[in-house]
Amino acid sequence: MQTEHPNERLPTRIFSRASQASAVAAREIADLIRWKAGEGKRCVIGLATGSSPVGIYDELVRMHREEGLSFQNVVTFSLDEYFPMQPDELQSYVRFVHEHLIDHVDIDPANVHIPDGSLPKAEVQRYCQQYEQQIIDAGGIDIQILGISKTGHIGCNEPGSERTSRTRMITLDRVTRIDAASDFFGAENVPRHAITMGVATILEARRILLLAFGEGKATIIASTVEKPAMPSVPASFLQHHPNVEVLLDEAAATGLTRVHSPWLSGEITWDEEATRRAVIALAMEVGKPLLKLTEADYNELGLQDLLASHGSAYDINLQVFRHLQSTIIGWPGGKPEHKKKVGDRPGHRDDIFPKRILCFSPHPDDDVISMGGTLIRLVDQGHDVHIAYQTSGNIAVFDDDALRFAEFAADFCREFDLHADGLDRIEEHVDEFLRNKRSGQIDSEEIQRIKGLIRRGEAREGARCCGVPDDNLHFLNLPFYQTGRVTKSPLGEDDIQITIDLLREIRPHQIYAAGDLSDPHGTHRTCLSAILQACVRCQDDDWYKDSLVWLYRGAWQEWAPEQIEMAVPLSPKEVERKRTAIFKHESQKDRALFPGTDIREFWQRAEARNADTARRYDALGLAEYEAIEGFVSWDGKSGLEL
Structure with missing residues (x-):
C-alpha cells in the first residue's frame, strides 16, 4: 500500500x-x-x-x-x-x-x-x-x-x-x-x-x-x-x-x-527545536557528550543537511549544549535579591519574590510523585506554595482499607464514650455492603466518602512532608469525577468555574499542572483541560500577566531532554524527602489498585525516571546530579487539551 x-x-x-x-x-x-x-x-x-x-x-x-x-x-x-x-x-x-x-x-x-x-x-x-x-x-x-x-x-x-x-x-x-x-x-x-x-x-x-x-x-x-x-x-x-x-x-x-526523526524521512526545516532533537538523538546514538560530536558522526547518521545549514559541528554542539545548560534551574521560583549574583540567568518575573505558587494535582498523590522535589525546594526557598487536589481519587482505594477506617472510627468513639450511634450504623453498612459487593459494583455513597477521606488524609501528610501548610491545601472535588466509576462524566462548566475561582483567589505567579497524558484512566487529560480553559478565561485579569504555567510529568512518563525547558536538580536528601512524601500515600503503597502495565510502585517509577533524566544530562556532558525533575511551559497559544 x-x-x-x-x-x-x-x-x-x-x-x-x-x-x-x-x-x-x-x-x-x-x-x-x-x-x-x-x-x-x-x-x-x-x-x-x-x-x-x-x-x-x-x-x-x-x-x-x-x-x-x-x-x-x-x-x-x-x-x-x-x-x-x-x-x-x-x-x-x-x-x-x-x-x-x-x-x-x-x-x-x-x-x-x-x-x-x-x-x-x-x-x-x-x-x-x-x-x-x-x-x-x-x-x-x-x-x-x-x-x-x-x-x-x-x-x-x-x-x-x-x-x-x-x-x-x-x-x-x-x-x-x-x-x-x-x-x-x-x-x-x-x-x-x-x-x-x-x-x-x-x-x-x-x-x-x-x-x-x-x-x-x-x-x-x-x-x-x-x-x-x-x-x-x-x-x-x-x-x-x-x-x-x-x-x-x-x-x-x-x-x-x-515525528521523532523527521530528517530520516526527507527534507526538513532546521529550526532550533529540530536541531536540538537531532543532535541529542545523535549524541545518545553514538554514546558521546554533545561537545565531542564530530562532522563524521553527523555524516554517518544522515545529518549532512544539518551541517550544510548550520556550519561546523562544534558550533551546533555548543548551541545545543548551552540550551540544555540554561534549563538547569536550582531556584525554580526565582531568587531573593540577596542571593542574586552577576551571571545569573533571569527567570520569569525575577523581580517578584517570594512568589505565590499553585500546584494542581489531578489525584491526591500526583503532586509528590511528579514534582515532590520541586515542591520541597519551592517551600524551602521561601515561596507561598499552595496545592489544589482536583479529584478525590476515591475509586483507587481497596475495600478492606475502607472497612478498617470505618471500624477504627467506631471503635474510637466507643473507647472514649463518645456518641457513636451514627458511626455504628456506618460501620454496619460498610461491613454489610462490602461483604455482599459484586465484582465491579459501584460503591455506595458512604463508602465513596470514606475512601475519599482516606486519600485526603494521605494528601495532607504528603504535603506536610514537603513543608506545605494545611491552610494552603485545596480539595476541589471536581464534579466530573464524582461518578463512582472509572468512566467519568465529560468536563463541565462547573469544573472550569471551580478552577477559575481558585485561580482568582490565589492569583498565582506560577501554576504547575500535570502534563502526564498517558494516565490510562483519562483523569489527567480532563484535569489539564479544566486548568488550561480556566487560564484562558483569566488571561485578561490583571494578575495573570505575571503568571507562568509549567507542565510536569512523572507518574506515567517523563519529558525528554530535548523537550525540557526547566530542569530542577535534586540532591540525595531531597530525593529521600520526596520518597517519604510519596510513602504517606499508604493506600497506594505496595500495591496500587490501578497500577497500569508498569508493575513498579509509584515511588519507584518516579525515582527511576528522575534518575534517568539526570543520567541523560550527565551523558550529554552536563553536570552530574542525583535526580532531575523536568518541566515544559505552556504559553496559552497552543491548543493543547482545550
Missing part, C-alpha cells in the same frame, strides 16, 4: 488534538450514512469500544440532535464483548454502546448487534457462526471503527491471532487484563475470555478507520504503521487492506519516524 511517507506502510494522518481526529471520522461516517440513505440503502457500521471512539460517538450524537442526522437506515455490529458478561453490568460493551450512542439516536433496536456474553459456554461457537452470517446478510460492513491496545490487538484479537481468524471466543492476554483492571476495580475481577470478531472479519469491511490517542499508544502505533505485518501485532494486518486510514493525535504519533 502506497503512503505519503516512505517509512509508513499505512496511510496516517496526525491531528493536533484527539477531538479533531474524532470530528473528521464522525463527519466521514455521517456523510456515508446520508449518501446511503439517499440511495435507499442501509449503512452498516462496525463499532468499537474503549476511550478512542468516544469522541466519534459524541460527535455523531451532536449531529443527530443539531443537524438532523438520522440513523434509521443504520445497522451496527460491535467488535467484541467480555465473557462471561451480563448486558446490564457496568463493564458490559452492550451498556457502553447504548450509553454512548444507541440510546441517543433514532436507530431501530433490531439493527443493533452486539456479541452476547451471557450465553452458556457450550453455545458460543454456534453463536459466533451466526454472528458472521448476520454480517453477511446485512451486506457486509461499510465502515469499521477501530481502536488499538498497547499489545496491538484490534477487537480482542490478541497477539498471535492469525489473519484468517473469524468471530470466536478468545482468552485475554495478561497485559490486556491489567489494562482493563481499572474498569473492574482490580485485575482479578477481569473476565478471562471475550467474544470478538476475527481479523479476517474486520479486514472484510470496505473502509476501516483506526484511531489512537495519547503517548501510551505511540510505541504500538509505530510498530503497526512502520514494521511488516506479523501475528504478534494483529493491528499490523491492516496493511493488507486497500482502504484503511490511521487517525492520530500528536502524542500517539511521537513514535513515528517522521
